[in-house]
Amino acid sequence: MIPLFSLRMNFAAMAVALLYLTTVEPWRVNSKTVNIKLVTNARETSALCLDGSLPGYHLDRGYGAGQNNWLLQFEGGGWCNDLTSCLERAQTRRGSSHYMSKLATFNGILSNNATLNPDFYNWNRVKLRYCDGASFTGNKVFNNGTTKLYFKGQKIWEAIIQDLLPQGLEKAQKALLSGCSAGGLATFHHCDNFTKYLPANASVKCMSDAGFFLDEKDISLNYTMRNFFKGVVTLQGAEQNLNSKCTKGFSSNAYLCFFPQYALKYISTPYFILNTAYDVFQFSNVLVTPSSDPQGKWNQCKHKLSTCTPAEIDTLQGFRLSMITVLKPFLDSKSGGMFINSCFAHCQSEMQETWFRANSPRINNKTIAKAVGDWYFGRSKTQEIDCAYPCDKTCHNMIP
Known part of the structure; x- marks a missing residue:
């Protein structure tokens, strides 16, 4: 099981890195802030955050040629897999709208600036706030008389x-x-359902950013992430909302369908996977977990790649190879797209410096924004897989 504090510490470290990368960037002058809207009718179906507060979203209206086009972005932010961590989460913005900021800054794929987001800038752009802890899949209420938690992501x-x-x-x-991170994972579970709400002649597609979490053993050969996700699915009653074709195949281990690699082949809607082969979240929470490295032998490598030993680099290359191997069948998809780069990062579509600007990360000289746009609009087939670290010199590495 992955302790909640370890997830928070890793996200905190990434936040510091993002702040360092963005505080002096001139493009931030063009960022737009958008007010939150709470869903007042949510109480009718108990569609509530962990603490029972109303869920919300931010909507920036489209205009011109994009006024009838929609981009929905699931917010990320980890998960909770037991009562203790969920109770703690319920007292934060990840579990209660009472603690959410009322304004959200729209950057990257959510930007309304044509120069910074050429393909989606004039669409209706929506950020769905995350307050359930199970990637919008749970449907259960816990109530022992003194404590009540709403596991109502679905x-x-x-x-x-x-x-x-x-x-x-x-x-x-x-x-x-x-969606990004846990929000990227949510797209795997809601992609086909999304199409059912829209007109039959609409062009509907889905994209996961940093949401392709691997079912991989950690360095102590334990399935730490598998056990963690099992706890999430079981606690929050999420199994009923996972892909039924997938869960039928796994029978008693249906919770495994929470992993994208098992759910992907059952998704019929055109899908794009944006991920790094060395995702920093997975580095610390799937591959080198606190429980697998109790003495902290990997600490230096985690914080400074130049200190990694040859054996540690080999382990990282093995993780990259696992991701590419799992994704190989997806390469045959006629409607699917892919951008797997070799940066040490986590979430690249919401950050302007990684989404689209002069020195953004590239594969074959193509930015992430160009790759996603080419795929969505059918301008060209986009299934890019980067060479192994350290060959890519276009990365904004968050680990120095």
Whole structure:
């Protein structure tokens, strides 16, 4: 089991790195802040955050040629897999709208600036706030008389969609469902369902950013992430909302369908996978977990790549190879797209410096924004896999 504090510490470290990369960037002058909207009808279906507060989202309206096009972005932020961690989460913005910021800054794929986001800038762009702890899949209530927790991620997803439909989503001509990290994982579980809400002639596609979490053994040969996800699915009653074709195949181990690698082949909607082969979250929470490295022998390598031993680099290369091997069948997909680069990062579509600018990461001289746009609009086939570290010199590495 991955302790909640370890997830928070890793996200905190990434936040510091992101701040360092972005505080002096001139493009931030063009960033737009968007007000939150709480879903007042959510109480009717108990579509509530962990603490019972209303869920919410941020909507920036499209215009011109994009006024009938929609981009929905699931917010990320880890998970909780037991009552203790979920109770703690319920007292934060990840489990309660009471603690959420009322304004969200739209950058990267959410930007309304044509120069910074050439393909989606004038679409209706929505950020779905995350407050359930199970990638919008749970449907259960815990109540022991003194403590009550709402594991209602699935209902939150449905309530937000129902709120957006009369605002123009029901008439969408083009739509893209995306998400980052735990939000990227959510796209795997809601992609096909999303298409059912939209017109039959709409062009609907999905994209996961840093959401392709591997079912991989850690360095002590234990399935730490597998056990963690099992706890999430079991506690929050998420199994009923996983892909039924997938769960049928796994029978008693249906929780494994929470992993993208098992759910992907059952998704019929065109899908794009954006991920780094050396995802820093997975580095610390899938491959080298606190429990697998109790003496902290990997600490230096985690914080400074130049200190990694040859054996540690070999282990990282093995993790990259595992991801590429799992994704090989997806290479045959006619409608699928892929951008697997060799940066040490986590989430690249929401950050302007990694999404689209002069020195953004590239594969074959193609930026992430160009790759996603080419795929969505059918301008060219995009299935890019980067060479192994350290060959890529375009990365904004978050580990120096």
